[in-house]
Amino acid sequence: MASSFFTKIPSLSTIFSIYTSLSAFTILLKTILHEIIPTKVRDFVISKFTNYFSSYFNSDFTFIIEEQWDYGTNQTFRAAQVYLSTILPKISTGSLLVGSSNLKNPMAELKFGVPVNSKIMDEFEGILLEWTLFSEEDNNNYRSKQKRYFHLTCKNEFKDKIMTDYFTYIAKSSVKILENKENLNIYSYSPDDQGWESAIFQHHTTFETLAMEPELKNKLIRDLDAFSNGKDFFKTVGRAWKRGYLLYGPPGTGKSSLVAAIANYMNYSIYDLQMQSVEDDATLRKILTSTENRSILLIEDLDCGGADSSSRNDNKDEGEYDENQDKKKKKQPKVTLAGLLNFVDGLWSSCVEERIIIFTTNHKEKLDPALLRPGRMDVHILMDYCTPSVFKKLAAVYLEIEEHDLFERIEKMFLEVKATPAEVTEQLMVSKNPDVTLKGLVEFLESKKMTKE
Structure with missing residues (x-):
């Protein structure tokens, strides 16, 4: 049995002959590819083979979601940012971005943000998903600016479902979150950073x-x-x-x-x-x-x-000279x-x-x-000067009164004197005592009337 096995093994000369033939064929094929087939066609064929084998052996698919899209913010990036910040406290991550911008209450509840380079796991209808936020220098901008983008990775077989269902889900979730947000923001434009x-x-x-x-x-x-x-x-x-x-x-x-x-x-x-x-x-x-x-x-x-x-002044003659x-x-x-x-x-x-x-x-x-x-x-x-009805509303807010003996006199004076609600408010904040405050307001209005006359 052993002797029959060794008799079936090819000789060294046979192996060398096969190797020489394969090498010659490889060289010939390479020559044909480089000299006969155009470069663009060759690159196309190679890329197709590469993509096929990489997709065959790689079971994961990654969506790339950049912060900027066309002229503005990528709304898918914004939706992901809002959505992920709400699930962060419920999941276990290697790091967690926390902070508060409430100046009036240092003990206010902490807010959560998506940390850079940390993997965030989510689950959608039994599909395991992995989010990662990346940030890097944008070399295409003449100003120093950070380019941010998400990677969303899932199994290749769920790619279509994620595109049709999951992205819709996080978009709707972000809308509901923003509609019920507790804090509003005020934005100002920064010319240096070219952003808000x-x-x-x-x-x-x-x-x-x-x-x-x-x-x-x-x-x-x-x-x-x-x-x-x-x-x-x-x-x-x-x-x-x-x-x-x-x-x-x-x-x-x-x-x-x-x-x-x-x-x-x-x-x-x-x-x-x-x-x-x-x-x-x-x-x-x-x-x-x-x-x-x-x-x-x-x-x-x-x-x-x-x-x-x-x-917008296009009626001027193009040939007409303007010295200024x-x-x-x-x-x-x-x-x-x-x-x-x-x-x-x-x-x-x-x-x-x-x-x-x-x-x-x-x-x-x-x-x-x-x-x-x-x-x-x-x-x-x-938005006009103070009227009797506006004054009564200010008195109700600042003095917590709806009637007073001086109301009628003050209301008549507002028909003769122009005073802004800001000026009236300043007088109403002098004292919590309505008698003192309203007397001071009468004196203020009388002085404005005399100045006008």
């Missing part, structure tokens, strides 16, 4: 405490409710789901307080944009499309440093009115939805008429 910096928004003004004409307040609340429930309506009529408000009136009449009340009522964060800090129209589009839905875009004091309207042309170019603001209007109601307005845009100004008459056209600022709200 956030802080916790803790303004306590609500429509309950806001001193405003009751009829105007109720009208505004009804308008906000109709906007909030109007998704199907805006879609049916073919308009972007947004609403524009112009708050105008003298300084100190409560425009900022009204913005805070709207934010608290709608549970929307605020993006406070200073137009002077924006470089040009392209930058304006980029930063505005990077804002979140269900938020307020606030542009204050539009008359003091708003967009330049010179780009160079001076005008040097003084020209960075953002044009056309660039702002394109985002407010142009094609770029369709890039966002469920958005409230609020402009404030002390001098409505100084604004370019193009800004006041219907459809750009849907509702114009005059």
Whole structure:
């Protein structure tokens, strides 16, 4: 039996002959590939073989979700960030990012964030998923900036289900989480970082405490409710789901307080944009499309440093010489009115939805008429000097009284003297004693009346 086995083993010369033949064939095949088959075709064939064998032996598939997508924030990245921050306390990870930005309460409950380079395990309908957040320097940007992205890894067989079901699940979950969020944020644009910096928004003004004409307040609340429930309506009529408000009136009449009340009522964060800090129209589009839905875009004091309207003056002869042309170019603001209007109601307005845009100004008459056209600022709200009804609301809030002997006298004085709600509030905060405070308010109004006369 052993002898028959050894007789079947090929001789050394046979093995060497086979090896020589295979080597010659390999060299011939390599020559054919390099000299006969074009380089592009050869690379294509090799890549196909490589992909086939790598997918055959590798059972995992990885989704890459970058933070930036086109002109704005990748909403899938945002949804994952919101969703994962809620499941972190329930799972075991190697590290956990915690913190609090509540300045008024150092003992406030900690918030959780997704740590970089830590694996986070999740389960969806029995499928095990692995999340990892990466951060690295973005070398394609002329400014030093971090590029962040998620890796979501699953078994290759579940790839299609994750795409159709799991991503939909985290998107819906993030929407519910944001709708019920406890804290609102206020964002300001940083020209150095070319991005938004956030802080916790803790303004306590609500429509309950806001001193405003009751009829105007109720009208505004009804308008906000109709906007909030109007998704199907805006879609049916073919308009972007947004609403524009112009708050105008003298300084100190409560425009900022009204913005805070709207934010608290709608549970929307605020993006406070200073137009002077924006470089040009392209930058304006980029930063505005990077804002979140269900938020307020606030542009204050539009008359003091708003967009330049010179780009709209196209009636001037091209050949006509303007001796101040160079001076005008040097003084020209960075953002044009056309660039702002394109985002407010142009094609770029369709890039966002469920958005409230609020402009404030002390001098409505100084604004370019193009800004006041219907459809750009849907509702114009005059924030005027203090009236008797506004005064009574302020007294109820600050002094906790609804009637007093001096009320009638003070209300008559408001018909003759112009005083802003801010001035009245300052007088009402002098003392908790209504007699002392209201006497001081009477003296203040009388002095303003004498000054006017």
